Amino acid sequence: MLPLELREVSFATNGKRIIDAVSAEVVAGPRTVILGPNGAGKSVLMRLCHGLLRPTAGRIVWCGANGARARQAMVFQRPVMLRRSALANVAYGLKLAGLPRGERVLRAEDVLEAVGLAHLAGRAARVLSGGEQQRLALARAWALNPEVLFLDEPTANLDPGATRDIENIIGQIHASGTKIIMTTHNLGQARRLADEILFLYQGRLVEHTPVERFFRQPASNEAAAFLREELPWA
Secondary structure, rough: OOEEEEEEEEEEOOEEEEEEEEEEOOOOOOEEEEEEOOOHHHHHHHHHHOOOOOEEEEEEEEEOOHHHOOEEEOOOOEEEEEEEOOOHHHHHHHHHHOHHHHHHHHHHHHHHHHHOOOOOOOOOHHHHHHHHHHHHHHHHEEEEOOEEEEEEEOOOOOOOOHHHHHHHHHHHHHHHHOOOEEEOOHHHHHHHHHEEEEEOOOEEEEEEEEHHHHHHOOOHHHHHEEEEEEEEOO
């Protein structure tokens, strides 16, 4: 269902333009990381791509058969946990997706095993640690077999151990064939996880380039300043 094309996409609210005429093509395969300083519009751009927001100008086009949108899922920085067990959190998402009852538990058990939460399947999701909740959110999304997974700062506020766990799971999801599009404030994480970088500055797409080129030889003054940590972080 890819590529995804952004055609002069803008988004404004309360008289302020947050995304300014962004055009890009995002294809299947490479892991795409959106970087930029505080207020650049990273999370807003991701929500536009996912369909949670509608552009105030321009178009977002999924170039699959008959323009069909890709199967998508999104994991937020602070995921919402349902008042039920970890297993039931995953199974409920599968119910909403129309998976037959007999397959839900098996699929939920499989993904909980994959993210290292099988031993916590019966525990209430809301009493899990922050890192465990984020792993559960990834499992809930992965269970749906999305073609595209949007991740908004998936390791923000997590300790280094939990961050490593999340990065490993993201790697597994990518290896399973799901396209990863994510934001991060962590340059080291961007280098580890990205294949390509979309760099935003003041709502404009300044660079769309392979990760090694971005870090080795940024093409814009804004990106160079960002890498020198001369711009505020998000």
